[in-house]
């Protein structure tokens with residue numbers, strides 16, 4: 289033992305401990321406090337301890353304390369609280385120990401032993417209940433098997449000594465889903481509603497059906513819906529009954545198979561039909577020209593020339609096309625009209641000789657005067673015939689010339705009958721073939 293070490297010890301002791309004989313355990317001889325303050329005196333004290341046998345041996349090492357005899361006869365060094373025996377010296381507790389008892393450990397250090405139901409926290413012995421309640425945020429401390437434990441409300445969970453609203457946290461993050469507790473792990477897990485998938489950090493997000501997997505909605509646009517997708521089809525296409533694909537409309541299909549024609553809705557058939565232009569027929573999805581010349585009855589007396597949509601008859605020399613252009617007929621000299629005294633009129637393609645009023649046809653082409661006087665139109669007078677008409681003359685007494693001069697009108701009870709007036713086209717009288 290060096291003098292300096294002992295000297296330092298006594299100085300420390302002088303600060304913290306009141307060295308009086310009455311505070312020490314019984315037995316042993318304690319030097320007066322003042323005798324410990326000098327190095328020379330200290331050496332003398334050590335020497336004194338050495339010469340006292342087992343007790344002396346104890347007291348030699350029990351610096352700052354006092355040796356007491358145990359019931360089995362051994363001598364132990366006892367330090368006055370709060371000093372603690374460390375490496376044979378009674379020293380103040382080298383560690384903070386408020387509310388506890390400082391005791392030497394087996395490694396030359398010290399431990400703070402807290403009273404029952406308290407725990408050492410930062411060198412202070414704190415009641416376990418207080419400790420629990422300080423830490424048990426959002427929970428309640430209960431005594432369970434003599435241990436204060438933090439109990440959390442349902443749906444809350446103890447995470448590092450505090451209750452955390454794990455279900456609430458799950459609920460907040462689990463939009464478009466619901467939280468269930470995994471019976472295996474005990475964790476609250478977010479289960480997404482159909483059509484949603486869980487993405488860490490984003491919660492339940494709508495599944496992008498359009499953007500994943502094989503391309504969708506060809507000939508249209510793809511739209512995600514909850515649980516799937518739907519197609520909005522381009523013009524000419526229509527969605528399938530399940531809405532997951534676009535197929536050509538009936539009209540489109542018709543048009544694809546009706547090139548050169550027009551697709552029309554047939555209300556009786558209830559479907560589109562291909563309508564080819566005249567002279568064309570549908571062949572292998574295309575409106576194809578009809579070769580009318582394959583019909584042997586066409587263009588007789590000529591040569592048939594097939595044309596797109598039609599045909600033409602090229603007539604042999606001496607022939608001309610028929611009015612309907614379906615054949616050829618022999619060219620005949622145009623009919624001549626002989627009509628003396630009248631004029632020619634084309635009726636039904638045939639010239640007729642038409643005579644003026646008061647003339648009639650004699651033979652095929654000669655107009656001669658009608659002698660009206662033969663019918664005796666001037667009863668009561670004289671009749672004078674002239675080319676194209678007649679006139680009455682010399683009406684008898686009691687007769688008067690008609691305003692038109694073509695009859696004599698009598699005043700007698702029975703006037704002579706008047707000739708029939710002619711009120712329809714006069715030339716019709718002469719159309720014998722009419």
Ligand SMILES: [Ca+2]
Nearest residue numbers: 578595597598
């Ligand atoms: Ca043709």
